[in-house]
Amino acid sequence: MMKNVVGVDMGCTKMLMVAEVDGQLVEGKVPTGLDCSLEYLAGEIDRFIAGLPYEPEGLGIALPGLVEGDRRLQFSDIRALCGVTADDFAKGRFRCRLINDVKAATVAEAANYPEKDTVAVMMAGSGLALGVYSKQRMYTGAGGFAGELGYTVIATEAGPRKVDELAGGIGILDRAGCDIDAFLAKIRDGDGDSLALLERAGFYCGLAITNVLHLFNPDVLVIGGSTSTYPGYMDTALRTAEKHTLPDMFQACSFASPKDGKRIAALGAMQFLRTGMEF
Structure with a gap:
């Protein structure tokens, strides 16, 4: 080695x-x-x-x-x-x-759960992506491209939209019309429009998590990435996921942050x- x-x-x-x-x-x-x-x-x-x-x-x-x-x-x-x-x-x-990059993150995290059957890693950063390690193998798909969670599509009042646009960091800042430091300052100051925007993004992240749980039934879902650290984002996401996921499947999964x-x-x-x- x-x-x-x-x-x-x-x-x-x-x-x-x-x-x-x-x-x-x-x-x-x-x-x-x-x-x-x-x-x-x-x-x-x-x-x-x-x-x-x-x-x-x-x-x-x-x-x-x-x-x-x-x-x-x-x-x-x-x-x-x-x-x-x-x-x-x-x-x-x-x-x-x-x-x-998300498969690399999954390689790192799966090593921390050797006793688990299925470990999923979701990175919520500039966009959203997913890696799934099940029964000692990475799920890759036919071309090795599986995991582009941010390119999956959700119906909205404005028409179909990619999850990246709705819940990813770049999409959030595009709608906020400012950079990350200014946006987080507005959140800390309690700006209503910014809080509503972040709540909406967390909601769509929660729907994406629901789809992950229903599709892959992981017993661990590790969630990392810079957007996941925005205040309140993951609280909304997990609350939404619990509401829309079959109870047995939600309860079968533990949620964790990356070790590093x-x-x-x-x-x-x-x-x-x-x-x-x-x-």
């Missing part, structure tokens, strides 16, 4: 890079964005690696979008990543494996690389 590896969580708003040095985790974080370039992302990874006291044996990267196998990203909301391959980051220097919520996807990418896990 490889020892000196780097794990990367390449998100829609920030990129977190993690490595182990002398038994301690060191990390670097840089802003991203839907329009950032591949050159920027690869350059920041190279900069982080250059600051380590060793040349890594491998690089594991968790990315948002549809990952084919562990070598190519078919589609991502970060436009510059569409079609990117592991070689674009490794450049022949070391082994590199790509993994969808900030680094969950990066750590899962490291584990995916080190173990050589196949789906």
Whole structure:
């Protein structure tokens, strides 16, 4: 098993890079964005690696979008990543494996529940995504693309809408018309419109949770991501899910937070690389 590896969580708003040095985790974080370039992302990874006291044996990267196998990203909301391959980051220097970000999070969390039959991990960040680990296997679907919860559709008074638009962080801030710091300040100040917007988003997140419970019947659902930490969001979501889920299925599931919520996807990418896990 490889020892000196780097794990990367390449998100829609920030990129977190993690490595182990002398038994301690060191990390670097840089802003991203839907329009950032591949050159920027690869350059920041190279900069982080250059600051380590060793040349890594491998690089594991968790990315948002549809990952084919562990070598190519078919589609991502970060436009510059569409079609990117592991070689674009490794450049022949070391082994590199790509993994969808929520599947990386699921790899990390499933290890904490070895006695459980089915562990589901839902990340509510810029958008919503789902990973399911059942009977010692990741549920991947025919093309490896299963889990795009945010692209599922819910009927609203305004017509069909994606869950990402209704409950994801980007959708919330688009409707709020401000950045995250300003929005959370309005929530703390008790602004009625902002509180109503967050309540609505939590409601739709709860409907998404109901669908997850009915479809996969997990005995653990781990919920992480930055949006899940917005004040009151998860309270509304779980209250809504309990109301609309069959009681036996809701009660069969325990709800948990990630063991390391900030680094969950990066750590899962490291584990995916080190173990050589196949789906």
